[in-house]
Amino acid sequence: MPAQQFKTWILPLRVEELQGEDLAGVRLVAPSNFHRQWLRDRYLRRIEELGEEYFGGIPTIEVGLAPAGGPRRAASPPPSMASAAPAATAAAPAAMPAPAAPAPVARPVMPEAPVSIEAANYDKSRLNPDFTFDTLVTGRANDLARAAALQVAQNPGVSYNPLFIYGGVGLGKTHLIHALGNYVFKHDPRKVIRYVHAEDYYADVVRAYQQKSFDVFKRYYRSLDVLIIDDIQFFNNKNRTQEEFFHAFNALTEAKKQIIITSDTYPKDVQGLEDRLISRFDWGLTVQIEPPELEMRVAILKKKAEVERIQLDDDVAFLIAKNLRSNVRELEGALKKVLAFARFHGREVTLEVAKEALKDLLNAHNRQLTAEFIQKTVADYYKIKVADMHSKKRTRVIARPRQVAMFLAKDLTPMSLPAIGEAFGGRDHTTVLHACRTIAELRLSDTQLNHDLHVLTQVLRG
Numbered sequence: 403m404p405a406q407q408f409k410t411w412i413l414p415l416r417v418e419e420l421q422g423e424d425l426a427g428v429r430l431v432a433p434s435n436f437h438r439q440w441l442r443d444r445y446l447r448r449i450e451e452l453g454e455e456y457f458g459g460i461p462t463i464e465v466g467l468a469p470a471g472g473p474r475r476a477a478s479p480p481p482s483m484a485s486a487a488p489a490a491t492a493a494a495p496a497a498m499p500a501p502a503a504p505a506p507v508a509r510p511v512m513p514e515a516p517v518s519i520e521a522a523n524y525d526k527s528r529l530n531p532d533f534t535f536d537t538l539v540t541g542r543a544n545d546l547a548r549a550a551a552l553q554v555a556q557n558p559g560v561s562y563n564p565l566f567i568y569g570g571v572g573l574g575k576t577h578l579i580h581a582l583g584n585y586v587f588k589h590d591p592r593k594v595i596r597y598v599h600a601e602d603y604y605a606d607v608v609r610a611y612q613q614k615s616f617d618v619f620k621r622y623y624r625s626l627d628v629l630i631i632d633d634i635q636f637f638n639n640k641n642r643t644q645e646e647f648f649h650a651f652n653a654l655t656e657a658k659k660q661i662i663i664t665s666d667t668y669p670k671d672v673q674g675l676e677d678r679l680i681s682r683f684d685w686g687l688t689v690q691i692e693p694p695e696l697e698m699r700v701a702i703l704k705k706k707a708e709v710e711r712i713q714l715d716d717d718v719a720f721l722i723a724k725n726l727r728s729n730v731r732e733l734e735g736a737l738k739k740v741l742a743f744a745r746f747h748g749r750e751v752t753l754e755v756a757k758e759a760l761k762d763l764l765n766a767h768n769r770q771l772t773a774e775f776i777q778k779t780v781a782d783y784y785k786i787k788v789a790d791m792h793s794k795k796r797t798r799v800i801a802r803p804r805q806v807a808m809f810l811a812k813d814l815t816p817m818s819l820p821a822i823g824e825a826f827g828g829r830d831h832t833t834v835l836h837a838c839r840t841i842a843e844l845r846l847s848d849t850q851l852n853h854d855l856h857v858l859t860q861v862l863r864g
C-alpha cells in the first residue's frame with residue numbers, strides 16, 4: 403500500500419496479541435471511531451488474508467477502539483470466529499456469549515484497551531455507527547421504508563420477516579439497514595447482529611468451500627439473531643451461494659430470527675435468482691425507496707453539513723440539490739467538493755464559492771436534455787441495452803421501455819415527432835405518435851407504469 407496510506411491508517415494502530423487454546427489472533431486498536439470504521443471497510447479483509455498467511459491458519463482479527471482515558475479492564479476473550487472468516491476453527495457459534503472463564507490469555511503487546519463483550523459483539527456486527535435513524539432524513543421517498551425498518555427494529559423476528567428493501571443506487575438502503583441494526587443493538591446489546599454485503603457472503607461461501615468448512619459457516623450464519631444482507635442482486639447465478647442462503651434463510655426464519663435484505667430492484671425482477679428464494683422474499687414485507695424530491699434533497703444536505711458542524715445556507719443547499727437529483731451519494735459528493743474547495747481557498751461557503759466549485763457539473767447539467775440522455779436513463783432504469791432503443795425488436799420488455807423513452811423525449815424536450823423518430827433508429831413520426839398516445843393512455847390504468855414515469859421524469863428533470 404502507498405506509504406502515505408500506511409502512515410495514516412496502519413501506523414497509528416495499537417496491536418495486541420490474543421492467544422487461546424486453539425486459536426490465535428490480534429486485536430487492532432484504532433484511535434477513533436472513524437478510524438476504526440475506515441479500517442473495517444477498507445483494510446480488514448486484506449489484513450485477515452495476510453494474517454492467515456502469517457499465522458498459517460485463520461486468525462481472529464478484532465478491531466477495537468482506544469479508550470478515551472477511562473479505567474483499563476482486561477481485554478475480552480477473542481470471539482469464537484472472526485466475522486469475515488467463517489472458516490475459523492470456531493469452538494462455539496458466534497451467538498453464544500464469550501465464556502467468562504477460563505478465558506484465553508490476552509497477552510498485550512502494547513497497553514490494553516477495554517473492549518467489553520458488547521463492544522466485541524458490535525465490532526463483529528460490521529455496523530456503521532454513523533448510519534442511524536437520527537442521521538437519516540425522512541421524506542415521501544423513504545417514509546414507508548423507514549417506518550417498516552423501525553417497526554422491525556422494535557420487534558426483530560416478529561413483525562415482518564424478511565424485510566425486503568429495494569431502490570436505485572445510492573438512495574439510502576444501506577444507511578437504513580445499518581440504522582435498523584444499530585437500533586436493535588442499542589436496545590439489546592446481547593443480540594448478535596451481522597451486516598454483510600452479498601459479495602462478502604459469497605466470498606465466505608467460497609472460502610468455506612476451499613477450506614471444507616461448511617459446518618462452521620452454517621453454524622455461524624444460523625446462530626445470528628439478525629442477519630442483514632445488502633445488495634442481494636450480487637447473488638446473480640451464484641448457485642451454491644443461493645443454496646446456502648436458502649438454508650440459512652429457512653433456519654433463521656423458523657427460529658424467528660430477523661432477516662433484512664436489500665436489492666436494486668423488486669424481488670421478482672432480480673436477475674438470476676432462484677424462484678424458491680424469490681417466493682420466500684414475499685413472506686414478509688417489501689418496501690421501496692424512491693429518489694428524494696427537491697425539499698428532501700435540501701434537507702439531506704443540511705443534515706450532512708450539520709454532522710460536519712458546518713452552517714450551510716439555504717441557497718447553497720438549493721443549488722446543489724437542484725442540480726443533483728437521482729442519487730444521494732452524488733449529492734453528498736457535490737457537498738464535499740464545495741466544502742473542500744472553500745476550505746482549500748480559505749473562503750466561506752457562499753453561493754459564489756459553490757458555483758465555482760461545481761462549475762463543471764453545472765455546465766453539464768445546463769445542457770439541454772437530449773434524446774441520447776433520455777434513452778440511456780430509460781435503458782438503465784429498465785435494465786435493457788441502449789442499443790435496443792434503436793433496434794427493431796418488438797418484444798414487450800424492449801418495446802415498452804422504448805415507447806416510454808419516446809414519450810419522455812416528447813414531453814421533456816422541444817424535439818419534433820420526426821426528429822424523435824430519427825433518434826430512435828429512423829422510425830416514422832406516426833410510430834412516435836402512437837407510442838406517446840399508448841403511454842399516455844396506459845399510465846391512467848397501469849400504476850406501475852405511472853410510477854416509472856414519475857421516477858424517470860424526476861430523474862431527468864428534477
Ligand SMILES: Nc1ncnc2c1ncn2[C@@H]1O[C@H](COP(=O)(O)OP(=O)(O)OP(=O)(O)O)[C@@H](O)[C@H]1O
Nearest residue numbers: 537538539570571572573574575576577702730731
Ligand atoms: N434519507 C437520507 N438521509 C441522509 N442520508 C442519506 C439518505 N439517503 C441516502 N443518504 C446517504 O447517501 C449515501 C448513499 O446511501 P447508501 O449507501 O445507503 O445507498 P444505497 O441505496 O445502499 O446504495 P447502493 O445501491 O450503491 O448500495 C450515504 O452516505 C447515506 O448516508
